[in-house]
Amino acid sequence: MATYDFVFDALGLRGWCGEASTDTDAPMSMDELLAQSGGGGGGAAPAVSLWELPFPSMDALNDACAAFPQSRELTQGLERGFLNAKDAMSFVLDPLTQPLSWALESALYGILTTPWWIVIPILMAITWFVSRSWGLLAFVTLSIAGLAFIDHYDYAMQTLAIIFVCAFICVLIGVPIGIAMSRSDSFQNGAIPVLDMLQTLPPFVYLIPLIFLFSVTEPKLYGIAIILYAIVPVIRLTNLGIRMVDPHVMEAAEAFGMTRRQKLYGVQIPLALPNIMAGVNQTIMMSLAMVVIASLVSAPGLGVLVLRGIRNLELGVGLVAGLGIVILAVILDRVTKASLARINAQQKS
Amino acid sequence: MKQTRDDKRTTVEIRHLYKIFGDDPKGALAHVEAGMSKTEILKEHNHVVGLNDINVEVKDGDITVMMGLSGSGKSTLIRHLNRLIEPTAGEVVVDGDDIMAYGDEALRRLRREKMSMVFQNFALFPHRTVLENAALALAVRGVKRADYEDEARRWLDRVGLGGNADQYPSALSGGMQQRVGLARALTSNAPIMLMDEAFSALDPLIRTDMQDLLLELQAELSKTVVFISHDLDEALKLADHLVILKDGYVVQQDEPQAILMNPGDDYIIDFISDINRARVLRVRSVMRATAQPQPNVAGQVHPEDTLEKVIAISGGETGLRYAVTDDEGRQVGILEMQDLVRALVPTGASESGMRTRASA
Amino acid sequence: MRVNEVLVPGGVEGWWIPTYLAEEHPELTTLEGIMENPDLVGGTFNNCPDGWGCRVVNDNLIRAIDLESSGLDVFNHGSGETLATSMASAYENEEPWFGYYWGPTVPLGQYDMTKVEIGEVDPEVHARNQNPDSDNPGVSDFPAAPILTSVTADLADREPQVVEFLGKMEWETDTMSSLLAWMEENNANAEETAVYFLRNYQDTWSGWLNDAARENLSALLQQG
Numbered sequence: 001m002a003t004y005d006f007v008f009d010a011l012g013l014r015g016w017c018g019e020a021s022t023d024t025d026a027p028m029s030m031d032e033l034l035a036q037s038g039g040g041g042g043g044a045a046p047a048v049s050l051w052e053l054p055f056p057s058m059d060a061l062n063d064a065c066a067a068f069p070q071s072r073e074l075t076q077g078l079e080r081g082f083l084n085a086k087d088a089m090s091f092v093l094d095p096l097t098q099p100l101s102w103a104l105e106s107a108l109y110g111i112l113t114t115p116w117w118i119v120i121p122i123l124m125a126i127t128w129f130v131s132r133s134w135g136l137l138a139f140v141t142l143s144i145a146g147l148a149f150i151d152h153y154d155y156a157m158q159t160l161a162i163i164f165v166c167a168f169i170c171v172l173i174g175v176p177i178g179i180a181m182s183r184s185d186s187f188q189n190g191a192i193p194v195l196d197m198l199q200t201l202p203p204f205v206y207l208i209p210l211i212f213l214f215s216v217t218e219p220k221l222y223g224i225a226i227i228l229y230a231i232v233p234v235i236r237l238t239n240l241g242i243r244m245v246d247p248h249v250m251e252a253a254e255a256f257g258m259t260r261r262q263k264l265y266g267v268q269i270p271l272a273l274p275n276i277m278a279g280v281n282q283t284i285m286m287s288l289a290m291v292v293i294a295s296l297v298s299a300p301g302l303g304v305l306v307l308r309g310i311r312n313l314e315l316g317v318g319l320v321a322g323l324g325i326v327i328l329a330v331i332l333d334r335v336t337k338a339s340l341a342r343i344n345a346q347q348k349s
Numbered sequence: 350m351k352q353t354r355d356d357k358r359t360t361v362e363i364r365h366l367y368k369i370f371g372d373d374p375k376g377a378l379a380h381v382e383a384g385m386s387k388t389e390i391l392k393e394h395n396h397v398v399g400l401n402d403i404n405v406e407v408k409d410g411d412i413t414v415m416m417g418l419s420g421s422g423k424s425t426l427i428r429h430l431n432r433l434i435e436p437t438a439g440e441v442v443v444d445g446d447d448i449m450a451y452g453d454e455a456l457r458r459l460r461r462e463k464m465s466m467v468f469q470n471f472a473l474f475p476h477r478t479v480l481e482n483a484a485l486a487l488a489v490r491g492v493k494r495a496d497y498e499d500e501a502r503r504w505l506d507r508v509g510l511g512g513n514a515d516q517y518p519s520a521l522s523g524g525m526q527q528r529v530g531l532a533r534a535l536t537s538n539a540p541i542m543l544m545d546e547a548f549s550a551l552d553p554l555i556r557t558d559m560q561d562l563l564l565e566l567q568a569e570l571s572k573t574v575v576f577i578s579h580d581l582d583e584a585l586k587l588a589d590h591l592v593i594l595k596d597g598y599v600v601q602q603d604e605p606q607a608i609l610m611n612p613g614d615d616y617i618i619d620f621i622s623d624i625n626r627a628r629v630l631r632v633r634s635v636m637r638a639t640a641q642p643q644p645n646v647a648g649q650v651h652p653e654d655t656l657e658k659v660i661a662i663s664g665g666e667t668g669l670r671y672a673v674t675d676d677e678g679r680q681v682g683i684l685e686m687q688d689l690v691r692a693l694v695p696t697g698a699s700e701s702g703m704r705t706r707a708s709a
Numbered sequence: 710m711r712v713n714e715v716l717v718p719g720g721v722e723g724w725w726i727p728t729y730l731a732e733e734h735p736e737l738t739t740l741e742g743i744m745e746n747p748d749l750v751g752g753t754f755n756n757c758p759d760g761w762g763c764r765v766v767n768d769n770l771i772r773a774i775d776l777e778s779s780g781l782d783v784f785n786h787g788s789g790e791t792l793a794t795s796m797a798s799a800y801e802n803e804e805p806w807f808g809y810y811w812g813p814t815v816p817l818g819q820y821d822m823t824k825v826e827i828g829e830v831d832p833e834v835h836a837r838n839q840n841p842d843s844d845n846p847g848v849s850d851f852p853a854a855p856i857l858t859s860v861t862a863d864l865a866d867r868e869p870q871v872v873e874f875l876g877k878m879e880w881e882t883d884t885m886s887s888l889l890a891w892m893e894e895n896n897a898n899a900e901e902t903a904v905y906f907l908r909n910y911q912d913t914w915s916g917w918l919n920d921a922a923r924e925n926l927s928a929l930l931q932q933g
């Protein structure tokens with residue numbers, strides 16, 4: 001009946017294949033229905049020319065042998081496997097990631113309940129502290145005031161709070177991972193494919209298992225999604241930065257009897273700092289890029305407005321919110337770059 | 350009377366040291382011991398022989414210079430003294446202890462307290478000020494800035510960088526940076542100083558300055574210095590004991606004057622053929638040692654005077670004879686100008702005619 | 710060109726709790742009951758994502774009845790998927806859940822949910838509640854939404870028979886939901902579901918066809 005019948009006949013597996021079941025509840029395709037009704041006698045399949053030969057895929061083989069699994073059973077199997085492991089995984093991961101939920105909740109709560117006339121000066125102070133630049137300070141102040149003026153203050157602050165928390169955690173976790181990678185070639189070789197995967201996998205794909213693992217109303221859901229995506233550059237650049245530290249300088253450190261700790265904190269991290277800061281800058285930018293996607297799993301902030309704009313084709317809402325994200329991006333980029341420049345200047349001077 | 354080499358205490362002794370680079374150094378070691386050459390081992394077993402049965406005694410208070418051409422294994426050798434490189438076989442004994450038996454902690458103590466190091470490329474910490482760099486050894490030991498500052502400033506002053514303490518290394522010229530490197534080694538107050546081509550990266554004039562500075566400091570401090578160089582003039586100027594390396598083995602080691610007068614083989618002859626012998630050979634190497642006064646002496650010279658100086662004194666007259674007297678005015682020998690002139694011709698060249706450059 | 714209302718009684722939307730919860734605590738089937746016992750429904754109202762029509766209505770209802778005064782948190786979902794997942798995972802774990810949903814949909818077919826009575830349906834109030842800037846939102850349950858079969862005038866001209874068939878085609882919302890649920894459970898595609906429908910819901914479709922067609926189809930199915 002089907003193209004690949006001969007494979008099973010030749011292997012003597014016809015018996016194993018069995019007859020197609022007649023259970024009315026089993027899924028049946030329109031073709032099968034028609035084939036059945038065509039019924040009884042001359043069921044010989046029309047000869048298939050070589051030109052139209054189907055690839056011997058799982059589905060094509062299933063046509064020839066009902067016992068052969070269809071490809072959708074592969075995806076189903078994957079799903080079942082994940083669901084079976086799910087309870088064990090969430091038992092471990094849930095408490096482990098709980099602090100992330102708390103951090104996000106309290107950051108969001110804190111930034112929204114604190115009056116704007118306290119929050120804005122704090123942001124200005126941070127800007128000044130890291131950049132020491134009047135121009136940048138003025139730019140940041142005007143940008144935030146502008147966002148507040150068009151009534152996007154709350155949304156922008158929510159986004160900012162989420163990014164602060166996520167970027168902070170990225171640094172907290174990413175820098176040690178980067179250091180570990182710089183110390184062990186085998187760990188580096190193992191970690192790089194994972195990092196590549198995190199960066200190339202569409203974020204939606206790892207959102208799916210996350211949704212299964214955790215309660216969807218938990219902020220950590222989007223927290224983890226953002227962190228997984230944004231942590232990559234800080235890990236990569238920490239690793240790179242430490243590996244790029246002049247080997248002669250490291251040899252001198254060794255020759256003067258520095259301990260591993262002294263070398264790490266006294267030489268490697270300070271010398272890798274420009275690279276690490278470049279990684280932090282990238283990480284912040286990537287968290288911001290994830291904000292809209294994170295809003296699909298209920299992250300508050302400007303992303304919500306962008307989604308509203310898309311869903312209702314409210315062009316204006318989407319554009320203004322998008323512009324808000326761009327402004328935040330520029331602010332964060334300038335501020336981190338300014339602090340990077342300051343570190344560089346210090347080492348070069 | 351000057352102390353002879355045998356009277357001096359041995360600070361560092363290198364015994365039967367081998368270093369082979371490659372995947373299976375131990376396996377290749379057997380071939381090296383069986384007498385295979387560096388080229389054969391590289392070709393047939395794909396291993397690089399870095400050091401081949403090195404035996405050197407470094408005497409207390411001496412400047413021991415290890416010299417050889419590029420790739421002869423100098424850097425590899427000096428890095429064994431503080432175990433920056435682990436040997437394939439052999440021992441390094443420092444003050445009676447085999448440092449190969451040291452654990453991490455003991456090794457760190459050795460590096461912090463007994464040995465300091467100066468590098469060819471300076472290897473200063475770019476993120477620390479000149480003062481902090483100079484004080485590295487003290488900071489590593491946990492001394493607070495307030496306590497190390499005076500000491501570090503003192504040594505910076507001594508190497509002539511008193512005014513640059515708060516600058517960063519990148520603001521200094523190469524010569525100044527190496528002065529910081531020297532100050533860093535001195536501040537550690539370690540009795541042994543390892544210097545890997547410390548002056549090779551500097552301009553010739555600055556290099557001479559630094560050599561003079563080192564000799565001046567050495568006269569004052571009497572450290573045990575192991576100095577690596579590929580420059581024969583520098584080696585002859587600084588060395589109390591000269592070790593000549595080739596392809597990872599020691600070709601000849603002796604007092605420099607002795608090597609000049611009695612080169613061990615053709616390689617050395619070739620090696621020393623280009624130097625200005627009048628400027629490096631000293632009277633004591635050419636004189637006939639005798640306390641017997643001789644007639645017709647044209648004057649008195651000092652055993653440490655260079656031949657160049659004596660030629661100047663003699664006005665080029667070759668028939669003269671000088672009495673050699675030491676600091677106390679006692680006669681220690683007689684210098685015949687004829688011997689002096691003969692000594693100016695490289696020893697091996699006249700005998701074997703093997704000078705490659707002359708025959709080419 | 711409207712042909713027919715395909716679903717009877719039409720699309721349902723509203724606020725729901727799982728039936729097991731309703732059976733255990735019958736008082737939770739009314740809004741008052743829920744507002745008195747917010748903890749029994751998990752303390753959270755699962756709201757629509759921003760940008761959805763229901764979000765506006767829900768927000769107005771929430772304002773009108775002052776839902777949050779009862780101690781319930783309103784959780785604004787970011788997408789329909791998380792809204793559905795929250796319901797599904799609560800149901801699978803037999804946990805309390807309270808929120809908005811609509812049918813006919815896979816989840817409502819798959820999970821047995823009970824509608825919470827919000828109050829009378831008042832079309833005028835409901836219309837007011839659909840305005841995001843409404844000054845005086847009121848309390849009104851969601852009216853059933855008509856789900857229409859529409860065709861272009863062009864098709865009606867070309868294929869009068871097909872359009873006549875479409876004009877007769879209608880089924881119950883429940884049937885639709887259970888078909889969707891069957892499809893989800895068996896991981897089947899739309900075509901396979903259509904076959905399943907033909908083979909198992911003859912009563913439903915037999916009224917849609919003229920006699921000749923009905924006989925043809927029955928004969929075809931009989932042979933199987």
Ligand SMILES: Nc1ncnc2c1ncn2[C@@H]1O[C@H](COP(=O)(O)OP(=O)(O)OP(=O)(O)O)[C@@H](O)[C@H]1O
Pocket residue numbers: 370371397398399417418419420421422423424425426579
């Ligand atoms: N890590 C290593 N792996 C393999 N071979 C090495 C390694 N380090 C040194 N060698 C080899 O050992 C030999 C000695 O090298 P070394 O650096 O000690 O020479 P050097 O005398 O210091 O030369 P230079 O004057 O160029 O500094 C060379 O043939 C070199 O190629």
Ligand SMILES: [Mg+2]
Pocket residue numbers: 423424425546
């Ligand atoms: Mg070297």
